[in-house]
Ligand code: SF4
Ligand code: SF4
Ligand code: SF4
């Protein structure tokens with residue numbers, strides 16, 4: 001028996017559309033959905049390794065209950081009923097004694113997020129958070145401060161761009177298939193790529209212009225670009241007149257930030273900065289200054305991300321072909337979006353969030369995502385109140401939140417840690433109960449509302465039966481909910497019923513997805529009229545350079561630039577990133593991906609290495625004030641002398657994930673847990689380390 | 695040579711290895727067995743700009759294949775109709791002679807079955823009218839495959855367009 005199934009990849013959160021071939025109940029082949037432009041068969045390496053995940057015999061094969069100390073790795077197999085009863089009983093007890101708000105659930109944003117939010121709302125807990133803040137909380141806040149939209153509500157028209165500028169957005173290595181292909185098309189048509197990064201990446205090798213910037217000084221570069229653009233009137237004057245609020249304030253502010261000033265701070269030649277500004281102006285409005293994927297580097301992150309988006313605004317590229325666009329929802333075509341369980345009525349919640357987002361202490365981060373890195377301190381200080389239980393749903397606080405030792409200490413204080421995960425992640429290993437989720441090939445998921453130039457809906461559809469004793473995440477939450485007396489909030493028995501419920505009123509049914517894997521509300525691309533029709537959602541209806549969001553909360557729109565310190569003698573600024581073969585900390589144990597990349601190395605500048613007596617391939621000790629570890633040195637001219645670099649997501653501690661166990665270092669072990677307290681991102685490039693041969 | 699070509703557009707290749715994984719997935723191979731491989735050279739600075747090459751190395755399906763001559767059992771053979779060099783697992787005794795005979799190390803050892811596997815241009819797929827696994831899945835569509843007469847002229851195209859847009863334009867001014 002052979003069948004084809006259209007579905008969505010989930011080797012990373014991009015969710016590329018895929019076509020899966022199944023023979024006799026086995027997945028034989030996965031390719032990018034040939035009917036989707038920009039995919040046409042393509043998959044990134046992680047997507048290609050999907051079958052390798054499905055058949056990985058080192059993933060969690062049945063519910064597990066811990067028998068030894070936390071983290072000791074002593075487990076016993078349990079039935080689903082037993083494991084769910086265990087979790088249900090514990091939670092019931094905790095909720096009775098300490099209230100629903102003592103329960104926190106953290107996850108990587110996903111299609112079932114509306115189910116997890118429903119779970120928490122029903123137990124009267126405000127404490128849902130996603131990994132978003134850890135990745136780009138400040139990008140989100142920056143975008144809201146300027147446009148009234150989050151970064152997730154806008155995107156870029158890569159295919160038609162004439163010039164794209166990326167600050168460490170390593171697009172040809174930290175892959176999303178469609179953007180990669182669309183940008184390739186643009187480059188083929190002659191578009192320019194300017195790439196700025198203290199490290200030479202694959203993306204740098206494809207760039208027309210590459211600048212090895214002094215780490216942490218992108219903001220200075222941007223201020224100088226703005227300076228030139230204003231001074232030489234290189235901006236789109238009509239657009240700026242119509243849409244921008246706060247030009248005079250920007251003019252005043254930007255005055256001292258000359259290219260010559262920036263040259264000293266960034267190491268980039270002043271005339272190069274002037275040339276770039278002029279070049280971009282010639283291609284406006286079809287230019288993109290990329291707002292970044294991970295925007296979580298420094299405590300002033302929000303101002304760096306605002307500067308990027310101010311540049312886009314000056315070029316008039318917001319809502320321009322080849323620039324940015326705001327994502328259009330079904331409403332633009334007179335359609336209705338899929339329903340979410342969160343539209344139900346819930347009991348009122350009176351307490352603040354654990355991270356205090358939305359209170360005067362931390363007013364601006366997006367409460368839809370919260371700020372996950374606040375969790376360890378909230379637990380340890382019992383501030384704003386005691387937290388007793390954590391459900392980690394395909395999110396690993398031990399690797400994703402800076403300062404792993406601090407996070408561990410906090411976890412030790414909890415009465416219950418539950419992991420819903422596919423793999424033996426580090427948090428699964430450190431939990432009390434593991435509830436194993438089926439892989440994306442083994443389950444149907446909630447509807448993906450894909451807003452964009454053309455509003456669409458996609459469906460992740462089960463291709464094969466679960467290979468092991470695993471379940472759908474949404475069903476797992478429902479089944480815990482039933483044990484807490486909140487089963488009525490989950491009006492479905494299985495995923496097909498949930499999808500049918502979601503589709504009610506949209507005019508589409510599940511069968512409509514069978515042929516292509518998606519449905520479209522309309523046929524044409526929607527751009528709003530750039531002269532009259534851009535629906536900015538700020539209070540002024542304009543792009544707010546002078547931001548009411550910031551100023552009403554007591555923050556400045558244009559704070560003076562603070563120089564980025566160089567590391568003290570003998571130290572380096574730790575910089576982290578991704579490569580094409582791994583998704584954050586979740587794929588290191590995948591057999592095929594592990595074969596190609598099984599551990600991380602420490603990139604160090606050759607001149608510095610020579611002074612320290614470190615040769616290429618030597619084992620070194622890297623040490624911060626938070627932790628230390630041993631790692632292989634990669635001695636190279638490809639990195640700025642002030643920084644050392646490593647890939648994120650290695651150094652796993654779960655013994656059962658044997659391929660990745662103790663391979664390389666976990667970057668979070670070295671980092672300090674500090675944040676941009678306006679935007680919400682953690683500051684992941686604020687740690688200095690020493691390196692010595694061992 | 696076989697009657698097919700396999701072309702890699704280096705300018706578009708990003709060295710992501712998706713092609714390798716697709717190849718292994720299609721053939722169901724264990725770790726360590728790699729019928730094709732992308733070899734990265736660089737990055738290195740040229741005139742201040744970092745550049746890297748990624749060289750896609752499948753089997754070349756040689757006209758007079760060393761591997762075929764070396765194979766003692768006739769397992770390694772050249773397909774009559776199109777010149778694809780492949781190994782017949784019913785005849786392969788796992789002696790590995792072909793592995794040493796091939797100048798590029800293209801034949802690979804599969805420890806799970808104790809036999810050699812190699813790039814066979816995915817002949818089951820092309821016989822079914824599909825493109826090879828690596829070509830289908832390549833992230834950037836930089837691989838192309840077909841019969842020699844239909845070989846695309848990507849590089850000439852690009853060169854011509856570059857001339858037209860830079861020198862050409864300058865000439866017109
Ligand atoms: S980018 Fe790669 S891993 Fe992510 S969804 Fe797409 S194919 Fe899958
Ligand atoms: S295996 Fe080696 S010798 Fe044999 S056809 Fe391929 S490239 Fe030629
Ligand atoms: S043509 Fe087939 S066998 Fe050869 S390298 Fe590509 S995927 Fe592998």
Ligand code: SF4
Nearest residue numbers: 707708710711713832
């Ligand atoms: S999949 Fe394509 S882009 Fe990636 S390494 Fe292979 S040939 Fe290059």
